[in-house]
Amino acid sequence: MKAMTRMFILSLTLAIASLAGLRGLSQQPDVIIRPRIEQETRLAVADFVARATANDATETALKVFNEVLWNDLKFCAFFNLLSKNFYPLKTLRSPQDVDFENWRSSQLDADFLIFGNLQADAAAVVVEAYLYDVKTGQQVLGKRYRIEDSRLMRRVAHEFSDQVVYQLSAGTSKGVARTSIAYTSARGGSKEIFVTDYDGWNARSITANGGLNKFPDWARDNSRLAFVTSLQGSGRWELWIQNLKGGKNVVKVPSSFVSSPSFSPDGNKIAYSTRAESANDPDLFISDPDGGDRRNITRHPGIDTSPSWSPTGQQIAFISDRSGTPQVWVVDADGSNLQRLVNEGGHCDSPNWSRDGRFVAYSWQAPTQWKHDIYLVDVSTGKIFQLTSGNSSNEHPHWSPDGRHIVFQSDRSGSKQIFIMNADGNNLRQVTAQGSNEGPAWSGYAGE
Amino acid sequence: MKRYAVFFSVVLLFASSPAWAGTKEEIIRLQSDVLQLQNQLRVLQKNVEENGSVLKTLLEQLNDQVAKNQVALEGMTQGLQAQKADVGQSLGEVRRDLQNLSVKWDDTNNRIAAIHQKLEENQMRLSSLREVPSESEGAAVEPDQIYNAAYNDYLMGNYDLAIASFQDFLSNFRDSELSDNALYYLGVSFQNQGRYEQAIQAFDQVINLYPKGDKTPNAHYKKALTLQQVQKNTEAIEAFKKLATLYPESQEAAMARAELEKLGVSLEEPARRRR
Structure with a gap:
């Protein structure tokens, strides 16, 4: 209880401090991510140690666990992770080993402390993980994990990281350590859909049909992936919905062209770009995931593509060239109330609506340039923020489910690869490195 | 303790600032803060409920303990005075524990009440922000x-x-x-x-x-x-x-x-x- 109250007051302080700070310093508004990425909470993460006897299996598991946990907590952008150089030398195995006074020292001044132990034997790996409030000396979290397959070591570290984020953000974020990213990977002549853990590990193929598979999008509960497929020699595109527990269905569409599917927030509808029977130009359509109840919501001679739903499912952001060049537009899901959201000339692509409804991320190619960069537009004010810059092309932004990060593709490393960053453009991390990868989509939370 | 001091001083700064010259960002942020406060309150309430159920379990255990003690008492046909005194003492302890628990419970309730109050204050600030100052000298809120x-x-x-x-x-x-x-x-x-x-x-x-x-x-x-x-x-x-x-x-x-x-x-x- 005390810890929660403290956290509450801490985050209230953070919230109000951020307001107060803004009153004094009005030069810093830019993109504000709530809670702010101020890394206000000082978190110490002591290396986990062997509980009893050190053996090779324990050493290997420890190495993986410590590295993954550190990287997760660093990337989540909630904490100021305190450098291990300043930690007290005493090994922490269990709560009675902690001398909180040392962790409160002015040099370290930790707010919270993570430590624990791990033991591997022939049968299983057991991890005991603790989160303590350094100021009060009280336990915030105590978890014991038992895994029989040491390949799940990363998973355990991810899970504990998410628990820490959830507790210390007072439920604001569930963390992203256990989320996944789907993308298109070029393999020889074909393009297949792949899914990887958010940190680039555990990549596995979803399709292996040797054709072209593109534009994956997740149902928010992670049960299904929608994408478009052109099988070799077929000369036509199809809209597929792959159930990740097995089985797929091909959505009936009215023409041989279909592109950029997007699941509605409740997963009961799917929006995509296709040509109506009588038209030459693609319009946006919404239908049930089986293709039933299909409605054209744009009906315009221009090219309409790349739909992305608002979090309420009421609106859809999309790309249309009806004004001359491809720009970001918004239309109600019933087809009425069309508005232009971005009107900057040049070439916009791939809008993606944030989970809190405030921003639409998109890529933009300025009229005089060959490359794209990632931008956000504040939907209510129309104000635009640039997130990436430099000589490389950055495209296809997609929000993380907690709204604090964005995944995108970039050719900054030479070939097209997948990267993630904070929603304010900082904290870049490369996800893929092999081959050529594009069109990423960040998963939701399983069971949501 | 430092945290609390920071918290209160920030609240003071917040409350004493003259003529709330609300800007759009601040309104949005305040709204998002109120939403967050509501979320956090929900988490807190859930926590209190959990505490309540823990308390209930404790009480049940205590009741069981009392019951057991009584059974033991009846079972003691020898009726040894010393043992009776022991039982009485442990009953006293149980009562004291119960009192302690109820004090803690009150403490929790007080905190919740304080947070409620804070939330209401924030909501009041929010609504007063929405009431556009008619002729106040501060920067006018843009429609x-x-x-x-x-x-x-x-x-x-x-x-x-x-x-x-x-x-x-x-x-x-x-x-x-x-x-x-x-x-x-x-x-x-x-x-x-x-x-x-x-x-x-x-x-x-x-x-x-x-x-x-x-x-x-x-x-x-x-x-x-x-x-x-x-x-x-x-x-x-x-x-x-x-x-x-x-x-x-x-x-x-x-x-x-x-x-x-x-x-x-x-x-x-x-x-x-x-x-």
């Missing part, structure tokens, strides 16, 4: 800032807040260029809440007050859809027809014509008959 905050609530699906904000906007800035938009989104917010009569009223106001407004075809269309939702199908058809006749070039008119066709209603006939 479009209020409008954007309301629209933002609409986008997030916070329809209660959106309705309150659009209404505030309309009562303060009736002559604004954004009034027809505010009325329109007020209507859509009502519609999303299932308050269909109020939604239709708002759409009618857009239609009647702003016949040349850019949201007027939308208002006709949404009014027709809302009428369908309350099974007023004849009136819905009339609304679709009106839209198709008055704004034939609009996207909404095209959708109205498609809808009428689906319903098997001809657009032309009744008009001709009347002539």
Whole structure:
């Protein structure tokens, strides 16, 4: 209880401090991510140690666990992770080993402390993980994990990281350590859909049909992936919905062209770009995931593509060239109330609506340039923020489910690869490195 | 302790600042803060409930313990004084524990009450922010800032807040260029809440007050859809027809014509008959 109250007051302080700070310093508004990425909470993460006897299996598991946990907590952008150089030398195995006074020292001044132990034997790996409030000396979290397959070591570290984020953000974020990213990977002549853990590990193929598979999008509960497929020699595109527990269905569409599917927030509808029977130009359509109840919501001679739903499912952001060049537009899901959201000339692509409804991320190619960069537009004010810059092309932004990060593709490393960053453009991390990868989509939370 | 000090000083700074010159960002942030506070309150309440159930379990265990002690007491046919004294003492301890627990429980309740109060204070600040200072010397709140905050609530699906904000906007800035938009989104917010009569009223106001407004075809269309939702199908058809006749070039008119066709209603006939 005390810890929660403290956290509450801490985050209230953070919230109000951020307001107060803004009153004094009005030069810093830019993109504000709530809670702010101020890394206000000082978190110490002591290396986990062997509980009893050190053996090779324990050493290997420890190495993986410590590295993954550190990287997760660093990337989540909630904490100021305190450098291990300043930690007290005493090994922490269990709560009675902690001398909180040392962790409160002015040099370290930790707010919270993570430590624990791990033991591997022939049968299983057991991890005991603790989160303590350094100021009060009280336990915030105590978890014991038992895994029989040491390949799940990363998973355990991810899970504990998410628990820490959830507790210390007072439920604001569930963390992203256990989320996944789907993308298109070029393999020889074909393009297949792949899914990887958010940190680039555990990549596995979803399709292996040797054709072209593109534009994956997740149902928010992670049960299904929608994408478009052109099988070799077929000369036509199809809209597929792959159930990740097995089985797929091909959505009936009215023409041989279909592109950029997007699941509605409740997963009961799917929006995509296709040509109506009588038209030459693609319009946006919404239908049930089986293709039933299909409605054209744009009906315009221009090219309409790349739909992305608002979090309420009421609106859809999309790309249309009806004004001359491809720009970001918004239309109600019933087809009425069309508005232009971005009107900057040049070439916009791939809008993606944030989970809190405030921003639409998109890529933009300025009229005089060959490359794209990632931008956000504040939907209510129309104000635009640039997130990436430099000589490389950055495209296809997609929000993380907690709204604090964005995944995108970039050719900054030479070939097209997948990267993630904070929603304010900082904290870049490369996800893929092999081959050529594009069109990423960040998963939701399983069971949501 | 340092944290608390920081917290209170920030609150003081916050409370004592003169004439809240609210800017759009601050309103949005305050709203998002209130939302967060509500979330956190929910987490806290859940925690209290959990504590309550822990307490209940403890009480049950204590009761069991008391019961056991009594059984043991009855079982002691020898009736040794010393043992009786022991039992009495442990009962006393149990009572003391219970008292301690109830003190802690009160403490928790007090904290919740304090947080409630804080939340209410913040909500009051928020509503006072919305009340536009009429002639105060501070920087005037721009109408479009209020409008954007309301629209933002609409986008997030916070329809209660959106309705309150659009209404505030309309009562303060009736002559604004954004009034027809505010009325329109007020209507859509009502519609999303299932308050269909109020939604239709708002759409009618857009239609009647702003016949040349850019949201007027939308208002006709949404009014027709809302009428369908309350099974007023004849009136819905009339609304679709009106839209198709008055704004034939609009996207909404095209959708109205498609809808009428689906319903098997001809657009032309009744008009001709009347002539």
